[in-house]
Amino acid sequence: MQFRRFFFFARGEMEVEKKATTVEEVRGVEEETKKEEAAASDVSLKELSKKLDDFAKERDWEMYHAPRNLLLAMIAEVGELSELFMWKGEVAKGLPGWKESEKEHLGEELSDVLLYLIRLSDMCGVDLGDAATRKIVKNAVKYPAPSKST
Numbered sequence: 001m002q003f004r005r006f007f008f009f010a011r012g013e014m015e016v017e018k019k020a021t022t023v024e025e026v027r028g029v030e031e032e033t034k035k036e037e038a039a040a041s042d043v044s045l046k047e048l049s050k051k052l053d054d055f056a057k058e059r060d061w062e063m064y065h066a067p068r069n070l071l072l073a074m075i076a077e078v079g080e081l082s083e084l085f086m087w088k089g090e091v092a093k094g095l096p097g098w099k100e101s102e103k104e105h106l107g108e109e110l111s112d113v114l115l116y117l118i119r120l121s122d123m124c125g126v127d128l129g130d131a132a133t134r135k136i137v138k139n140a141v142k143y144p145a146p147s148k149s150t
C-alpha cells in the first residue's frame, strides 16, 4: 500500500516521493543495504523497533504513526500478502514451484506486516517480545502436550 500517499491524501496534500536519483545516491543506498543485510542475520525485535523509530524520526513521520493508522496500514499489508497466495490453491511447505522473485516478494510483504506490527506495539506501549513469550507460556497451559510414554 502507498501508505505515505494515503496520509498525504488524508491531509489534503499531495507530496512527491523523494527517491535516490543520482548515481551517488543509488550507490549510497546499495552500500547501506549491504551493511544492513550483513547485520541482519540475528536481529531482535528491539533492534527492529529502534530502526523503525529512527526511520520515522528521520522523516518526521511520527505524527502519522498513530495506533489506528498503523493498524490499518498493517491490515492493508496483510491484504498484499494474501494476494500472493490468491487463486493458487493449497501451497506446499517450502513453496516448491515458486520463482525466486516471488519468494523475495513474499519476504517483503511478510516484513511489511511484521514491521507495522512492531511499530503498532511500540506506539501502544506493549513490549511485543515479552507479550509473545508470555502468550506462548499461556498457550502451553491451555493446550498441554500429550505425555509421551517412554
Ligand SMILES: Nc1ccn([C@H]2C[C@H](O)[C@@H](COP(=O)(O)OP(=O)(O)OP(=O)(O)O)O2)c(=O)n1
Binding pocket: 001, 002, 003, 004, 007, 061, 064, 080, 111, 112, 115, 116
Ligand atoms: N508512513 C509510512 C509509510 C511506510 N512505512 C514503511 C513500513 C513498511 O515496511 C513500508 C510500506 O511502504 P509502502 O506504503 O510504500 O508499501 P509497499 O512497500 O508495500 O509498496 P507498494 O504498495 O508499492 O507495493 O514502509 C512506514 O513505516 N511509515
